[in-house]
Amino acid sequence: MQAIIRLATALNALAGRIAGALTWLPPTLARVVVGVVFVQSGWGKLGDIDKVIEFFTSLGLPMPTFQACLASSSELVCGALLLVGFATRFAVVPLIVTMIVAIRTALWDQVDGIASLFTMIEFLYIVLFVWLGVTGAGPISLDGVFTTEGHRGAQRSQSLLRAPL
Secondary structure (H helix, E strand, O other): OHHHHHHHHHHHHHHHHHHHHOOOHHHHHHHHHHHHHHHHHHHHHHHOHHHHHHHHHHOOOOOHHHHHHHHHHHHHHHHHHHHHOOOHHHHHHHHHHHHHHHHHHHOHHHOOOHHHHHOOHHHHHHHHHHHHHHHOOOOOOHHHHHOHHHHHHHHHHHHHHHOOO
């Protein structure tokens, strides 16, 4: 029984060290994935802005031309900032606002409770943006290069990998 407990303790410690060494991975994956999604979305909307203006007009949004250009540009620029991890904590704010507006204007009739809201991809983006805004871009980012926070995270991951079993 003691051998099983020692083995479980050793495996738990190993799993903790591996997880600690990979703390850079979640923010990097999150940033890159949503960055690509929003760069493509913004680029596509700007490429066919008349269609976006027409859609925003059909929703009854005030100043649809301005709103369409603002939303499309925000998606492109802020998506690119997330992709490279620069000014991440600021870049998520316009994207959160864009997703809130999208839910409230274009998708509100699909919301019939908290469960339906939680299953919307736009709401999941909001959750991911809030997480990135709180935790930051991570060490593998331009934010990480320009801040001591990024250097500490990279050093911590390296030291955890080198620690003896």
